[in-house]
Amino acid sequence: MAKRLTYFILIGLVLGIITGWAINASISDGTPGADAQLTEIAGYFSIVTTLFLRLIKMIIAPLVFSTLVVGIAHMGDTAALGRVGGRALVWFIGASLVSLTLGLILVNLLQPGAGLDFPIPPVDAASGVERGAFDLKVFVTHLVPASMVEAMATNEILQIVVFSLFVGVAITAVGERAAPLVKGFEALVAVMLQITDYVMRVAPLAVFAAVAGTVAERGPSIIGTFGYFMGSFYLGLILLWAILIGAAFLIVGPRVKLLLRYIREPILLAFSTASSEAAYPRTLEALDRFGVPPRIASFVLPLGYSFNLDGSMMYMTFAVIFIAQAYGIDLTLGQEITMLLVLMITSKGVAGVPRASLVVIAATLAFFDIPEAGLLLILGVDHFLDMGRSATNVVGNAVASVVVAKWEVELDPLEPAEIEPPHAPAHSPSSGEAEQSFR
Incomplete structure (x- = not known):
């Protein structure tokens, strides 16, 4: 089913581009109210995409x-938990520094914001993006949920992770008396992944609607206008992929060359919906088939969604420096290094959902006295850039899970990348097999 679903998503992507382009071309710029018509049509398409993303968030x-x-x-014990968590954080910090630094180097080298041949928004123009300065007190206190129900209702991944750590450690301390509870959670995993299987059957339709609506509203011309900026950013993403996979190759070995084949469906889903969160369930299953022990993947992957958004971090440096270049603002080397450190902190806990990075960018612009109005320059193409950075987030977290698994234990034998059980996903063993699977 996985192979067919990948093909259907690709078909939906292509048909969405064709349909959106045709709609945009049929409503000429000379038509009165053309922009309003295109926005309305895109709104109808967004109904399908929004429903799909809400289904994913439900899971x-x-x-x-x-x-x-x-x-x-x-x-088995808290020592193993601390060891795995420590190794994951080491990789996350290293990958974050590489992402931010690579973005900073490329945007300074390629200068996509210099010499733009279209009007720059006035400095005092409102961007419409909520801005808030980084507050250490708010950041730290927000880590711990005031209510687990509220955290789950609002999909606060970092808070859910913190609460899950307490529950998991407590279960380990209680021991045999908590065994029925563990079996209940194992059953819940199986049920939720089965629901994921149902939800994913509408993914091709959601991909079609997302792409068709975006292309219909924006049109192909905006891609041409910002082509150099977008091309520079995607070049950076390609280099980042190569660096991450290359580093994993040195640690894990030749097996890593197969990783993209196993996670290509989650990558494609994240790219087409511009949401790495939408790919989370499938990424978890793909890592299991690749041989990452479930106890490692189920711990590292949620942490990665809060601490290891590599594509988003590269985009933040690209966007901030691009806007500074557009307004002719030269940042010193010291300011740029400070920016890296600021983004290292403020980017943590950003949800893997569309447009979340813009809030962090707005706060960073204010910190360095760069006009917030510059966000208007990138809003038009942000969706197309979000597609690339969401796919990169999936790759970065998959690589992190594989590397940490190799550091901790040997990887399990490979399972076929394109085969899934007909009723229960491979990641969800029966209760009789669970103890062996989560070794």
Whole structure:
């Protein structure tokens, strides 16, 4: 089914581009109210996409909670938990620095914001993006949920992770008396992944609607206008992929060359919907088939969605420096290094959902006295850039899970990349097999 679904998503992507282009071309610029008509049509398409993303969000919280609790419970002891968590954070910090630094180097080298041949928004123009300065007190206190129900209702992944850590460690401490609870969570994992299978059947339609609506509203001309900026950014993403996979190759070995084949469906889904969150369930399953022990994947992957958004971090440096270049603002080397450190902190906990990075960018612009109005320059193409950075987030977290698994234990034998059980996903063993699977 996975192979067919990938093909259907590709078909939906191509048909969406064709349909959106045709709609945009049929409503000429000379038609009165053309922009309003295109916006209205895009709004109708967005209904399907919004419903799909809401279905995904419906799954995320219980899936993250149950898989993380079961994974921690089968770690065996808190020492193993601390070791895996420490290794994951080491990789996350290293990957974050590479992403931010590579973006900074490329945007300074290629200068996509210099010499733009279209009007720059006035400095005092409103961007429409909510801006808030980084507050350490708010950031730290926000890590711990005031209510687990509220955290799950709002899909606060980082808060869910914190609560799951407490529950998993407590289950380990209680021991045999908590065994029925572990079996219940294992059953919940199986149920949620089965629901994922149902939801994913409408993914091609959601991809078609998302792409058709975007292309219909924006039109192909905007891609041409910002072609150099977009091309520079996607070049950076390609280089980042190569660096991450190359580093994993040195640690894991030749097997890593097969990783993209296993995660190509989640990558394509994240790219077409511009949401790495939409790819979370499928990424979890793909890592299991690749041989990452479920107890490792179910722990590292949720952490990665809060601490390891590599594509988003590269975009933040690209966008901030691009806007500064557009307004002719030269930042010193010291300011740029400070920017890296600021983004290292402020980017953590950003949800893997569309447009979340813009809030962090707005705060960073204000910190360095760069006109916030510059966000208007990139809003038109942000969706197309979000597609690339969402796919990169999936790649970065998959690589992190594989590397941490190799550091901790040997990878399990490979399973066929394109084969899934007909009723229950491979990641969800029966209760009799669970103890062996989560070793």
